[in-house]
Amino acid sequence: MSRILAIDYGLKRTGIAVTDELQIIASGLTTVFTKDIFAFLKEYTEKESVELFLVGEPKQMDNTASESEIIIIPFINRLVEEFPNIPVKRVDERFTSKMAFQTMIDSGLKKNQRKNKALVDEISATLILQSYLYSK
Structure with a gap:
């Protein structure tokens, strides 16, 4: 099997998560x-x-x-253009940033570590992917 790659697209940073080859773990x-x-x-x-x-x-x-959908649509259009053989699906990402922050707290990260916005983006992408896997 192949991997599924999740993208939490943002203006400055983009978080990326991936499954294992069996598509079990995000x-x-x-x-x-x-x-x-x-x-x-x-x-x-x-x-x-x-x-x-x-x-x-x-x-x-x-x-x-x-409102941020305005910047995501051109990204998706280019994604489809550059990777025509890989389909694109959308996944509701409401609350993923808040859930990512809570995950950081629950995992015991110190306050200054929780300010790492890149880590929040990566965890958000993982939550998007996990949500999709649960729905399958």
Whole structure:
């Protein structure tokens, strides 16, 4: 089997999580600067088999699209263009940042470690991926 790669896309940083090859376990992979995301994905997909990209879908509480959807749509369009053989699915990402922060607290990270926004993005991507795996 191939891996599933989840993306928590942001203006500055993008969190990335990935499954094992059996698609059982979601693990945080890294956080990259958004300007470098396509170079990273190209390099990663050359080394690893990826069968699906999951991209977080920010929504308001009333289920309408969040303002940040405006920056995500062009990213998804380019993702489809650059990787035509890898489908893209969207996953509701409401509360993932709050849940990521709580995960950091629960795991005992010190206050200054919890300020690491790159880690929050990576954990958020992992939560997006885990949510998808649970729904399968």
